Amino acid sequence: MATAGTEIKVTPEIAAEHGVTRDEYARIQQILGRDPNITELGIFSVMWSEHCSYKSSKVHLKRLPTRGKLVVQGPGENAGVVDIGDGLVAAFKIESHNHPSYVEPFQGATTGVGGILRDIFTMGARPIAILDSLRFGEISPVKGTSAEDAAKNRRILDGVVRGVGHYGNCFGVPTIGGEVGFEPCYSQNPLVNALALGIARKEEIFLAKAKGIGNPVIYVGAKTGRDGIHGASLLASAEFTEESKQKRPNVQVGDPFMEKLLLEACLEAMQTGAVVAIQDMGAAGLTCSTMEMASRGGTGIEIDLAKVPQRETGMTPYEIMLSESQERMLLVAEKGREREVLDVFKKWGLDAVVVGTVTDGGIAKVLNHGQIAAEIPAHPLAEEGPVYRRPIAQPPLRHETPADWFLFAPEGTNLTANFAKLLATPAIASKRWITEQYDTSVRTNTLAGPGASDAAVVRIKDPETGIVKRALALATDGNGRWCQLNPRAGAMHAVAEAARNVASSGARPIAATNCLNFGSPEKPDVMWQFSEAIDGLTVACEELGTPITGGNVSFYNETLGKSIYPTPVIGILGILDDASRVLKIAFRAEGDVILLLEGAEAIARAQHAAPLEGKHPSETARGFSSSEYSKTIAGIVSGEPPAIDLAAEKRLIDCLVALASEGSLQSAHDISDGGIAVTLAESCFASASSPAGARHAEPVLGATVKLDAAGAPAEHALFNESGARCVVSASPTKLAAVQRTARQYNVGAREIGKVHLGNALRIEYKGSAVVDSPLDSLRGIWANSLENTLAAK
């Protein structure tokens, strides 16, 4: 047949250079009934790359729970969609952009944010919030991290933060939450996961299914250039080596202004009613969008590359099909109404060109100046790619002895100095230096921005009337250190904590999205971690009623053969039926009672306390050695994550949602990194940092708390990170109501202290003060640590 661009004769060796194995090559020959030309090989190689095809993860992902009564669209589309009432739906998804962000931190992060925003508005939803979940190597020289590495990690962090900020700020969507973590394993492989949320009317959701034979296929947005060719297949689907820096040209360049125009133009074009389907061009660009639209719609597609707007001259069909130039969309319009669509894009000053048509017969035909450049059956390409059941092998059990575990300080030790050190560690310290570089208030929906509540909370304005009724809460979580020690339990904790965070803002968790960051799937122990994590997510999401509606898998997070900690990051969406009932972490009034809510307690108070009492001290140490305190104070990372009790988590979540809707709480802040001591300190700090608090100079609020846990060392009581716990405060007049509701949900609600006027935080343990410090000095350490560290050259 006559094909353009066939100068290069395809051989299995050239296929191998494209990351296509011999078996895969044979399968390509079988699907085509002949040898592919170079363009076709390029198309197969990106479509069948790990990044686009999920070939190693598919068999495991099937186990995840994806259904629920509020789920309108589960995995498989550009984003998951859930019903949020009053005819509205929320579209949300999290995605990784890890490798590009290491090669070129600023552009890697911008295009990560750009990509996930496009996924949201491709569904017809207007984006209203971004969260980012970031992991970096250590930013100060500590055990295992040289001064040089620390400096490099600071530069990566700076570039990523500027990149995330640049895109969201210009695009006009607030970046209001997420988390930042630091571990040596991310030094050569930072994680940049971005989550976006949008809302739409339920009947106005768009899908990426080409329909209607003869309908025109329209290309819109930025011109196609040579940037990002093989970004997905080569950059995201292989581990890093010394040569990876040469892959810098494979990183795409983001233009948030262009994307803002694309957003407004797409939403306006959708309103005309002339748009049938739409798909963004992200990973694998024009290839993925054409092939997937045809495959999903059960149709064929024919496009002519000569019509594709091009930034550079002399591009080959191979380059055009594989370019990952950003800010582009492909849409199918109703035949005869293309003018209406084209006019909208013209108004916004964007290229919009009819490049082809939807055809019958299931063949995707790519022409170049009328000559066939590629001709591939769309469905087999998109849906019948390779699926691997990779070997799984559990690594040998770690043989640890008490000598490997944290050694508790003797009773009576004053822990204030250690506590101050903990507050300064970047994982715990205030992230203000980062979050102030993000626009957090644009769109005037932000009810709780970074650090104000355990979750980010945005109110929902009705798209037509502007009337506000409900709010949405979002939180992300993922503890790589725990997953490294026990991937199943670590994954369960990630779900539990994200859900608990959402509930601590007063919202009912309803759905989840996941970003699974792992090492090479070709390593059996990595696949074991992956499989275990999937099982953990499955159990936890089922138990907590949060089906997974989408997300992505990022494999090959390794450099020079060393994998990152397995890091499944979970984003959980919750709904607050009354937007005025948002719970925040700040203590609010002198005299308020501080209570410890414990999901595990009421039902199993005896059992819960008893094992700790009866436990061999070294067992307590084992569960504590995975904590942030153990890592920061003793440099010990070992043992096991805390035991997880999903039923207890569920009770606590339900209780918090009920308490919020009754309006009986003044504040809520869950216990997580750094334990109850950090929770209490943050609730004090936050009372002085709200805009209103600063302005009216409400007196500084402190707290005095008395803890008592028979048998456990003080450090355990203050800094252990076991789940299903939340610190709340309530006015004394509401105390009885809080306790009544807690009883109803079988949740323990123990009075542990009081909010008081004055500049002091005092925590007593078994009658003696173990932390006793002026708040402003603690606050200063916590508030400025990150900035001081990052200012170091």
Place this chain on the structure above:
Amino acid sequence: MKFGVVVFPGSNCDHDAFYAIGNVLHKPVEFIWHQSEDLANCDAIILPGGFAHGDYLRTGAIARFSPVMKSVEKFANSGGMVLGICNGFQILLEAGLLPGAMMRNSGLRYICRHVHIRVEQTDTPFTNAAQRGQILTVPIAHNDGNYTSDEATLAGLEKNRQVLFRYTTPHGPDDAAGNPNGSMNNIAGICNRERNIAGLMPHPERAVETALGSDDGLVIFKSMVEALVGAAKASA
């Protein structure tokens, strides 16, 4: 009475300004596309925040050439009320409707946080409902808010009482400590000599409801409404 909110390609606070006036103050408001030369009989024009034309070249540098700006200039020169917020302020500077220029924030980073600004003058249509010396808590969100001008211009601004808002600390009086971006004389917002054109870097439209952390920005829009009501009465 009708407000107009200009939409440039890249404006991203247009909806927020529209919402503040239409949904919070319940006053008539409409969008005006940047290619329109017709201001739709609006009585006050708002140039909203955002990144008009991507802020390429320089903030506001391309937006000033949008067709709508000719009409805005004519409207302003005949006494019409024009408020530029953030990027809108930058556009007014580039268009020469207000004096001075913006430089990159002194810390060379984008900053978003609540700041405190003191109302310096109340004899303008933008501040007549405020008290002189009143301190407002309003968010900023910008990269280029470092207001700069030559000495003569700065002296003129002070002499003619054109500085409407100055950054300060929650209770004053240490203005420099509350200045987030290094602006000269801690300037957060100014007006022209005729007092019908104003620009400010903070976002009053983001501070119109206590649920958002502050409703202090309302006083600016209320002032504009009062000025329009007063003008309507005067001409009746």
